[in-house]
Amino acid sequence: MTLxxxxxxxxxxxxxxxxxxxxxxxxxAIEDGxxxxxxxxxxxxxxxxxxxxxxxxxxxSGSYLFQNIPVENLNTYQRTLLRRNFLGFIFQxxxxxxxxxxxxxxxxxxxxxxxKVHERRSAANDALKKVGLSNWRDHTPNELSGGQQQRVAIAxxxxxxxxxxxxxxxxxxxxxxTSSEIMSLLTSLNRDLGITVIMVTHExxxxxxxxxxxxxxxxxxxN
Amino acid sequence: xxxxxxxxxVHAIKRNLLRSFLTxxxxxxxxxxxxxxxxxxxxxxxxxxxxxxxxxxxxLVVRPGQRRGSGANTPKFKQKDVDLIRTQVTGIAGxxxxxxxxxxxxxxxxxxxxxxxxxxxxxxxVGNWVLQSGRQxxxxxxxxxxxxxxxxxxxxNKLFGKENPQGQRIRVKQFTCEVIGVLESKxxxxxxxxxxxxxxxxxxxxxxxxxxxxxxxxxxVKVADSKKISxxxxxxxxxxxxxxxxxxxxxxxxxxxxxxxxxxxxxxTTRVLTMLLGAVAAVSLLVGGIGIMNIMLVSVTExxxxxxIRLAIGALEKHVxxxxxxxxxxxxxxxxxxxxxxxxxxxxxxxxxxxxxxxFDLQINILAFLFAASIGILFGFVPARRAARLNPIDAxxxx
Numbered sequence: 001m002t003l004x005x006x007x008x009x010x011x012x013x014x015x016x017x018x019x020x021x022x023x024x025x026x027x028x029a030i031e032d033g034x035x036x037x038x039x040x041x042x043x044x045x046x047x048x049x050x051x052x053x054x055x056x057x058x059x060x061s062g063s064y065l066f067q068n069i070p071v072e073n074l075n076t077y078q079r080t081l082l083r084r085n086f087l088g089f090i091f092q093x094x095x096x097x098x099x100x101x102x103x104x105x106x107x108x109x110x111x112x113x114x115x116k117v118h119e120r121r122s123a124a125n126d127a128l129k130k131v132g133l134s135n136w137r138d139h140t141p142n143e144l145s146g147g148q149q150q151r152v153a154i155a156x157x158x159x160x161x162x163x164x165x166x167x168x169x170x171x172x173x174x175x176x177x178t179s180s181e182i183m184s185l186l187t188s189l190n191r192d193l194g195i196t197v198i199m200v201t202h203e204x205x206x207x208x209x210x211x212x213x214x215x216x217x218x219x220x221x222x223n
Numbered sequence: 224x225x226x227x228x229x230x231x232x233v234h235a236i237k238r239n240l241l242r243s244f245l246t247x248x249x250x251x252x253x254x255x256x257x258x259x260x261x262x263x264x265x266x267x268x269x270x271x272x273x274x275x276x277x278x279x280x281x282x283l284v285v286r287p288g289q290r291r292g293s294g295a296n297t298p299k300f301k302q303k304d305v306d307l308i309r310t311q312v313t314g315i316a317g318x319x320x321x322x323x324x325x326x327x328x329x330x331x332x333x334x335x336x337x338x339x340x341x342x343x344x345x346x347x348x349v350g351n352w353v354l355q356s357g358r359q360x361x362x363x364x365x366x367x368x369x370x371x372x373x374x375x376x377x378x379x380n381k382l383f384g385k386e387n388p389q390g391q392r393i394r395v396k397q398f399t400c401e402v403i404g405v406l407e408s409k410x411x412x413x414x415x416x417x418x419x420x421x422x423x424x425x426x427x428x429x430x431x432x433x434x435x436x437x438x439x440x441x442x443x444v445k446v447a448d449s450k451k452i453s454x455x456x457x458x459x460x461x462x463x464x465x466x467x468x469x470x471x472x473x474x475x476x477x478x479x480x481x482x483x484x485x486x487x488x489x490x491x492t493t494r495v496l497t498m499l500l501g502a503v504a505a506v507s508l509l510v511g512g513i514g515i516m517n518i519m520l521v522s523v524t525e526x527x528x529x530x531x532i533r534l535a536i537g538a539l540e541k542h543v544x545x546x547x548x549x550x551x552x553x554x555x556x557x558x559x560x561x562x563x564x565x566x567x568x569x570x571x572x573x574x575x576x577x578x579x580x581x582x583f584d585l586q587i588n589i590l591a592f593l594f595a596a597s598i599g600i601l602f603g604f605v606p607a608r609r610a611a612r613l614n615p616i617d618a619x620x621x622x
Contacts, residue, residue: 056535056615077539084537095532095619099238111227112537156536 002068003032003163003196004053009062011048022048024219025062032163035190035197037207040216046200047168049216053198054087054166055079084113088157088165088195092172094149096141102128102152103137109160127155131185147178154185158195165189167199171206183209225545232550235522236557246518247558249511250598254562254591255569256504261587262570264497266579268490273580275486277351277409281316281449282482283456285442285463288475297476298467299438307466308444312458316445317348322429323440328422329394330382337378338421339395341429349445357389357404360425368427370400375419376408398432400424449483456481505594511558512598519551519606530610531618544611551603552596559595563588 011023023045030036038046051057052064055071064071066082074082096105106127110120128137131151141149150170157165167186171179187209190197199210207213215222236243285308287297305320321342327334344359346352357373364371372393379388392399409418430437446455456479463477523530530543566588574581 051616054535080534080537080539083535089535091619095528095535097529097532099234108533109536112533112539112542160537 001032002029003034004067005029005063005065006049006052007063007065009052009064010060011045011052011057012060021219023052023059026219026221028214028221030196030198033190033194033196035187035209035211036199037210037213038198038200038216039202039204039207039213040222044216045219046216050166050168050198050200053164054089055083084109085160086163088160088162090150090153090157090165090167090170092169094141094146094153094173096149096152096156098141101138101140102133102144102155105141105152106137106155106159109156113160123159124155127159128152130158130189131155145178146174147181150174150178150182151185154182154189158189158193162195164196164198167197169200169202171201171203176205179203179206225549228542228545228549229553231546232553235550236554242518243554243557246514247511247554247561249514250508250555250558250595251511251562251565253504253508253511254559254595255565256507257501257591257594258563258566258584258587259569259573260500260504261497262566262582262584263573263577263579264493264500265582265584266574267577268493268497269582270579271489271493272486274410275482275489280351280482281446281452282349283444283446283452283459284480284482285444285459286440286478286480288478299440300442300463300477301439302437304463304466305439305442307462308442308459311462312444312455314447314451314455316447317345318445319343319345319349319443320426320439321346321441321443322426322434322438324429324433326395326433328378328382330388330391333382335378335381337375339424339429339433340421341424341426341433343426345445346423346443349443352409353407355405355407356387357402359404365425365427368425368431370398370428370432371403371425372400373404373406373423374402375406375421375423377417377419378422379405395422396433400428452481452483508591508594508598511595512555512602515551515555515599516602516606519547519554519603520609522550523547523606523610526610527613527618527621530613531615531621534613534615535619540611543613544607547607547610548600548603551607552599555599555603556592556596559592562595563592566591 006026006028009023009026010021013020013022022043026045026049028049038049040046048057052059055066055074059072066086071079071082097108100108103121103124106124107120110123115123125134125137128134131154133148133151133155136144136148141152144152165186170186171182174182183206186197186199189195197210199206201207213223285300285304287299300320302320305318308315309318319342321340323338323340325336326339327336328339340346343365347354347359354373355376359373360371363369372395374382374388382388382393383391388402388405391402393402406419406421406423426439444455444459446452459479460475464475467476469476533543571581
């Protein structure tokens with residue numbers, strides 16, 4: 001089943017003479033349950049693709065379908081709802097709230113969703129258990145190692161039980177040992193929970209974990 | 224959601240305790256200033272009207288006027304004017320003619336210059352005077368112009384200290400007079416004069432032995448029914464015009480003053496002054512609000528990344544708006560509460576310093592607090608909206 005689909009998507013930044021065409025007619029379909037790696041040099045359009053997939057950025061022309069719904073026709077509120085219920089994010093810089101505990105960080109998406117306290121508490125504990133950080137829930141990010149912080153971020157991403165996990169260079173700030181641990185975790189989430197994973201990466205050895213690799217160059221897919 | 228925003232706001236404020244305190248200082252000072260000004264002002268107004276009431280309520284004072292143009296003094300009053308008022312005007316509780324002069328009173332080695340008032344026993348009724356000790360004048364004393372006197376407490380203290388002056392004789396100019404009583408103290412008047420710095424004597428005594436004339440300086444009239452003051456005022460004016468045969472085209476050469484009007488004039492002045500000071504203080508509240516806006520803008524910039532994270536993982540614009548708005552309101556409300564506490568202290572202190580009563584005014588306290596809180600909404604809105612409208616992608620990249 002096709003989960004998301006880019007149809008002839010273009011994205012142009014800036015206006016007038018100084019425009020930059022980040023995407024030049026992207027066509028890409030991603031099936032439910034895939035583990036996709038997006039690769040390519042910087043400026044090739046892979047991050048723009050991620051942002052559009054994340055419903056954070058709008059496209060200039062073409063269409064982006066999420067479960068056959070054209071996202072460009074949705075308003076801000078609807079896109080937030082979509083993001084909140086179907087998408088999870090992992091960033092290179094972890095992007096945890098520095099002064100909140102691991103548990104509070106994981107709970108955050110559920111708070112915005114309006115879940116009840118005991119529901120979100122147990123969901124957050126479950127998520128932390130899945131990433132192996134049950135014993136660290138009361139620690140703040142600066143008390144955790146980089147790998148642990150990224151696991152908290154993963155727990156936060158999966159606590160809403162999303163269909164898609166969007167990972168923007170998840171191992172960019174980590175050493176190789178920790179990186180492979182994070183990749184195994186993502187692989188198991190993909191395999192065991194059936195979450196579709198879309199990952200941007202520079203490193204070929206990380207891309208090996210993916211079931212499909214998409215190469216970007218100059219705003220287009222090369223393979 | 225509201226509760227979560229509140230908790231977040233409290234956390235954010237606690238994180239930067241010193242900065243938060245300095246931010247709300249403007250609000251604290253503003254609220255405290257407004258409340259203190261108004262409270263002390265109300266106290267002053269109350270004190271003015273209290274003091275004038277103490278001088279005599281429902282009181283009319285007939286006094287010579289100033290005629291425009293001619294430099295000549297306007298005529299004083301005669302006994303027949305007093306009799307006219309007493310017999311022709313209905314509904315009056317007392318008529319007290321009096322004449323005053325400044326003179327030195329001497330007892331043994333002590334002397335003291337004071338105001339001597341010649342009058343009748345009606346003076347007690349009209350002026351709300353009560354005797355601390357002794358007695359009023361006998362009719363025989365009033366009729367014969369006997370040398371008897373009643374002392375105000377200031378004079379009594381200057382001449383006799385703690386001694387009992389009853390039956391002692393004090394010297395005034397070339398005669399001596401017997402002390403028959405002491406007045407209850409009234410304290411300072413609104414104009415800052417000592418109301419207890421006086422000596423009362425029978426009118427006749429003052430006329431014959433001190434002034435050498437039968438002119439009456441003023442006539443104080445107490446009206447029985449406060450609703451009839453204006454009518455009585457007109458009636459007296461008419462009577463005296465008739466008695467003096469003033470033609471219709473001529474102005475009054477005397478005045479009939481209504482003490483109530485004086486109260487209204489004076490309290491009106493203090494009230495206007497209070498409002499003015501309150502308004503000036505309210506400006507400082509506004510300045511405090513700008514301080515809050517400033518610090519909230521800084522806070523939004525500092526937390527751009529945090530806002531980006533929140534927006535990316537599912538916060539709506541309204542959540543972020545709420546978070547920062549509540550933070551501003553909590554901040555200004557804390558300022559409001561601290562301001563109320565400070566104001567209570569300052570008002571009590573200020574009232575006692577100025578010698579006016581402390582009147583707690585719930586209305587102005589509530590008003591000032593609500594004003595402070597709404598300043599939070601007003602000046603918190605711009606920064607909060609800026610936060611809510613951030614582009615999540617840009618916000619996430621912000622370092």
